[in-house]
Amino acid sequence: MLDTDQLIICEHCDCVYHKVPLKKHQKALCQRCGAVLQRYNGMTLQQRLALSITAGVLWLMANFYPVMSISLKGLSNSATLWDSVLALADGPITFIALVAAISIIIAPMFQLAILIWVLGFALASKRSPGFITFMRWLESLRPWSMLEVCLLGAMVAVFKLAGLLDVLPGIGLFALAILSLLMIRIAGRDIRELWDALP
Numbered sequence: 001m002l003d004t005d006q007l008i009i010c011e012h013c014d015c016v017y018h019k020v021p022l023k024k025h026q027k028a029l030c031q032r033c034g035a036v037l038q039r040y041n042g043m044t045l046q047q048r049l050a051l052s053i054t055a056g057v058l059w060l061m062a063n064f065y066p067v068m069s070i071s072l073k074g075l076s077n078s079a080t081l082w083d084s085v086l087a088l089a090d091g092p093i094t095f096i097a098l099v100a101a102i103s104i105i106i107a108p109m110f111q112l113a114i115l116i117w118v119l120g121f122a123l124a125s126k127r128s129p130g131f132i133t134f135m136r137w138l139e140s141l142r143p144w145s146m147l148e149v150c151l152l153g154a155m156v157a158v159f160k161l162a163g164l165l166d167v168l169p170g171i172g173l174f175a176l177a178i179l180s181l182l183m184i185r186i187a188g189r190d191i192r193e194l195w196d197a198l199p
């Protein structure tokens with residue numbers, strides 16, 4: 001059988017290359033279509049696991065602390081991410097509530113749980129139970145996880161409402177902002193390096 005471990009395929013045009021070791025700030029581009037094949041990633045397993053656990057704590061904060069509080073003439077109200085999903089579910093567009101729950105709460109939660117599970121075993125140079133399934137889930141979950149879209153929406157709401165009411169961004173919003181950035185770093189495509197690290 002051909003040894004395919006050292007080959008890399010361009011996701012955009014299917015051109016096949018040999019993998020090359022990259023130095024800091026380097027990336028490999030496809031010669032045919034110009035897409036990025038590999039990027040240098042200096043993160044060790046320990047760092048990735050530590051960031052995943054941090055992201056888990058931020059996920060809890062984003063979900064249990066209010067994203068924003070509004071007040072008008074002495075009346076005040078605050079909402080968490082979960083409250084916003086429930087509010088959508090009450091309205092005429094229940095389906096959207098389901099999509100919102102999946103993309104801002106459930107998909108990131110599964111991504112983080114799987115990352116912590118897989119990386120925990122990877123530290124001991126072992127494949128976790130269910131490694132193959134979980135690695136494929138990480139790929140399938142990525143397009144569903146849309147924290148950055150939620151963050152943009154929440155920020156637009158804060159700015160729009162600020163003219164009409166007293167709006168105070170909550171701890172949840174700050175947690176959400178850092179979590180969105182962390183997710184890009186830890187749950188990106190470079191997690192595929194685990195396939196090579198744990199043969």
Ligand SMILES: [Zn+2]
Binds near residue numbers: 010011013032
């Ligand atoms: Zn290409």
